[in-house]
Amino acid sequence: MLNPIDVAFKKAKNENRPALLTYTVAGDSTKNQSLIILNTISKYADILELGVPHNTPVADGSQIQTSAYRAIKNGIKIEDIFWIVKKYKKNKNSKPIILMGYYNMIFQYGEKKFLEKCKKVGVNGLIVVDLPWPENKSFIKKCQKKSIYFIQLLSPTTSKERLNKIIKVSHPMNYFISMLSTTGGKLKVSSKKIMSNYFKIKKINPKKNVVIGFGITEKSIKSLKKADGLVVGSAICKEISVSIQKRQNPVTNVANLVKKLKYKIL
Amino acid sequence: MKLKKGIPLIDQGNSLGFWGGKFGGNFVPETLKKPIEDLEILFNKLKKDKKFIAERDKYFKNWIGTPTRFIKLENLTKHVGGAQIWSKVVSDANGGAHKIYNATVHCLLAKRSGKKIICGDTGAGYAGKMLSMAAKKFGLKCRIFMGAKDIERQQPNVRAMKKNGAQVIPVYSGSQTLVDAVSECMRFWVANCDTTAMCVGSTVGPAVFVRICGWSTSQISRELKAQLIEEFGCIPKKLKLYNCVGGGSSSFGFWNEFMDYDKKQCEFIGVEAGGPAKSRRHAAPLTYGSKIGILHGAAQYVNQNSDGQIEETESISAGLDYPGISPLHCFLKDTKRARYTAASDEEALKAYKLITKYEKLRPSLEPSHAFSVAIKEAKKMSKNTIVVVNSCGDAYKDKKILRDRLGKKYA
Numbered sequence: 001m002l003n004p005i006d007v008a009f010k011k012a013k014n015e016n017r018p019a020l021l022t023y024t025v026a027g028d029s030t031k032n033q034s035l036i037i038l039n040t041i042s043k044y045a046d047i048l049e050l051g052v053p054h055n056t057p058v059a060d061g062s063q064i065q066t067s068a069y070r071a072i073k074n075g076i077k078i079e080d081i082f083w084i085v086k087k088y089k090k091n092k093n094s095k096p097i098i099l100m101g102y103y104n105m106i107f108q109y110g111e112k113k114f115l116e117k118c119k120k121v122g123v124n125g126l127i128v129v130d131l132p133w134p135e136n137k138s139f140i141k142k143c144q145k146k147s148i149y150f151i152q153l154l155s156p157t158t159s160k161e162r163l164n165k166i167i168k169v170s171h172p173m174n175y176f177i178s179m180l181s182t183t184g185g186k187l188k189v190s191s192k193k194i195m196s197n198y199f200k201i202k203k204i205n206p207k208k209n210v211v212i213g214f215g216i217t218e219k220s221i222k223s224l225k226k227a228d229g230l231v232v233g234s235a236i237c238k239e240i241s242v243s244i245q246k247r248q249n250p251v252t253n254v255a256n257l258v259k260k261l262k263y264k265i266l
Numbered sequence: 267m268k269l270k271k272g273i274p275l276i277d278q279g280n281s282l283g284f285w286g287g288k289f290g291g292n293f294v295p296e297t298l299k300k301p302i303e304d305l306e307i308l309f310n311k312l313k314k315d316k317k318f319i320a321e322r323d324k325y326f327k328n329w330i331g332t333p334t335r336f337i338k339l340e341n342l343t344k345h346v347g348g349a350q351i352w353s354k355v356v357s358d359a360n361g362g363a364h365k366i367y368n369a370t371v372h373c374l375l376a377k378r379s380g381k382k383i384i385c386g387d388t389g390a391g392y393a394g395k396m397l398s399m400a401a402k403k404f405g406l407k408c409r410i411f412m413g414a415k416d417i418e419r420q421q422p423n424v425r426a427m428k429k430n431g432a433q434v435i436p437v438y439s440g441s442q443t444l445v446d447a448v449s450e451c452m453r454f455w456v457a458n459c460d461t462t463a464m465c466v467g468s469t470v471g472p473a474v475f476v477r478i479c480g481w482s483t484s485q486i487s488r489e490l491k492a493q494l495i496e497e498f499g500c501i502p503k504k505l506k507l508y509n510c511v512g513g514g515s516s517s518f519g520f521w522n523e524f525m526d527y528d529k530k531q532c533e534f535i536g537v538e539a540g541g542p543a544k545s546r547r548h549a550a551p552l553t554y555g556s557k558i559g560i561l562h563g564a565a566q567y568v569n570q571n572s573d574g575q576i577e578e579t580e581s582i583s584a585g586l587d588y589p590g591i592s593p594l595h596c597f598l599k600d601t602k603r604a605r606y607t608a609a610s611d612e613e614a615l616k617a618y619k620l621i622t623k624y625e626k627l628r629p630s631l632e633p634s635h636a637f638s639v640a641i642k643e644a645k646k647m648s649k650n651t652i653v654v655v656n657s658c659g660d661a662y663k664d665k666k667i668l669r670d671r672l673g674k675k676y677a
């Protein structure tokens with residue numbers, strides 16, 4: 001059976017466009033609201049990344065930090081995150097879910113128990129920001145046993161030799177970090193440069209899907225549309241923050257933003 | 267889990283950088299893998315390079331000022347009545363604390379790697395002050411990340427950093443203390459690792475930073491060993507080395523050369539920050555049995571909740587106010603080579619009052635924690651026991667806190 005993540009990429013390819021991946025923080029700004037957001041944006045996005053908020057996030061810029069701190073402050077716990085996924089997966093239009101977070105949360109929960117729970121509620125993939133290769137060697141095997149994709153991160157600093165090694169052991173989806181930055185940084189390299197790096201990675205194993213993320217906004221998304229998939233995170237988190245500030249409905253505003261993003265890549 | 271003899275502790279980690287198979291490592295974002303690997307290659311090469319060591323020693327001697335004094339606290343010994351109480355006055359070092367050793371080495375490494383900018387974190391402000399001094403000395407641009415709460419309570423060091431031309435960046439996230447400063451500094455490095463070197467201010471962070479810092483502060487115990495032999499003709503039969511432990515850089519450096527001695531002869535006592543007596547919060551993960559977790563790239567005992575969120579700490583001393591602890595100390599605890607305990611804010615203040623009453627020594631609030639326990643335990647020890655406390659920082663930076671808590675007389 002195909003992992004729903006593969007199905008999503010296939011569908012986008014058939015429509016001759018990149019897959020649209022969104023990132024929102026679980027529990028931002030509340031448990032229920034983040035569930036409603038997932039349900040609402042499912043209409044436009046192909047794969048949903050759900051951030052597991054952590055209070056010492058070493059790779060996240062200010063937008064995602066703000067979302068994460070807000071969610072933690074509003075009491076989100078790891079069990080609530082599983083609840084959100086479980087509820088969301090009951091939606092018949094649900095999309096593949098990727099949990100993205102930091103390793104300590106998994107470590108404290110217990111790797112085995114965490115994966116069992118992921119499987120049970122319907123998580124399709126995992127991104128663990130601070131568990132790079134080769135540190136992730138044993139964990140990726142455990143993910144494989146549960147048919148959950150462990151998505152490897154690749155960076156402009158990753159050497160050619162390392163790229164080869166990582167892609168060899170990687171699952172069918174990888175994540176290319178567009179530039180040297182935390183999440184949500186200003187795009188400081190040209191789209192052309194990013195795509196040229198992207199194609200170098202793609203060439204190593206064309207069968208594996210590679211998405212690009214970090215710094216992608218409404219403005220820049222179109223110029224990267226040759227990729228297999230594009231991730232927008234900080235721009236969405238920012239939309240939630242701004243909506244709260246202006247006392248507007250985050251759900252409507254985020255839905256509108258995702259809709260716009262989708263039209264840019266059609 | 268066992269300590270090996272004859273191999274420096276910093277080199278006892280496995281190929282993935284774990285001490286005892288489980289402490290340390292490199293839990294870092296992919297972007298940092300390459301810069302960390304580059305730094306490892308450079309450090310492993312240079313620490314064996316005689317020319318580099320000579321260069322290091324030249325700056326340690328002529329610029330930092332070595333050796334720092336080793337003195338007997340005669341009046342305090344008389345007052346306490348028990349073991350002989352001595353102090354290694356590391357605050358004699360240029361800048362007023364042990365942080366200068368690590369800062370100097372990191373700047374030397376940055377120069378060798380061709381980096382023009384160096385960034386660093388700071389809690390009490392000493393790591394930042396020293397890095398700003400060393401950066402100035404070696405012609406590097408310097409950025410220091412510091413929690414907004416610490417900026418407020420450690421003003422003298424903030425002024426010093428600015429005077430040295432460093433850019434001090436306040437960190438407003440989380441508890442606004444050291445833990446957040448380290449996170450923000452790592453984020454900055456993630457985004458700028460092509461042009462910038464990073465200095466982690468203690469024996470924490472990804473494995474290579476633990477090793478570089480430990481290698482640098484070990485100067486303290488190299489000096490002490492020679493001074494003990496000069497004073498007593500040999501290493502005393504009963505030697506007790508007391509040191510405060512926040513991240514663990516000064517204590518590791520204070521103990522390293524004595525690692526292979528039997529603990530019955532050379533005992534190591536690490537004193538963590540117990541926080542206010544009436545508070546549940548503390549910065550003493552070893553003393554209070556915190557669970558192992560991942561913080562700032564390394565597995566270590568760390569204050570956290572059941573979900574794995576890092577818990578806020580509380581301590582009067584900004585330099586000890588850190589929820590985690592060096593993997594080296596986790597290893598020393600589990601192998602039982604060192605013993606760890608905690609002193610409260612109030613106990614540290616009491617010790618400070620007592621020392622300044624009897625001696626011409628003004629230890630900062632961090633070593634005052636170590637003095638507190640040393641004084642308490644020295645009472646019950648024989649006269650031929652040699653207690654040495656590392657006075658690793660000067661109280662000048664604590665002026666405001668001392669005035670608020672003890673009155674003008676002590677500030």
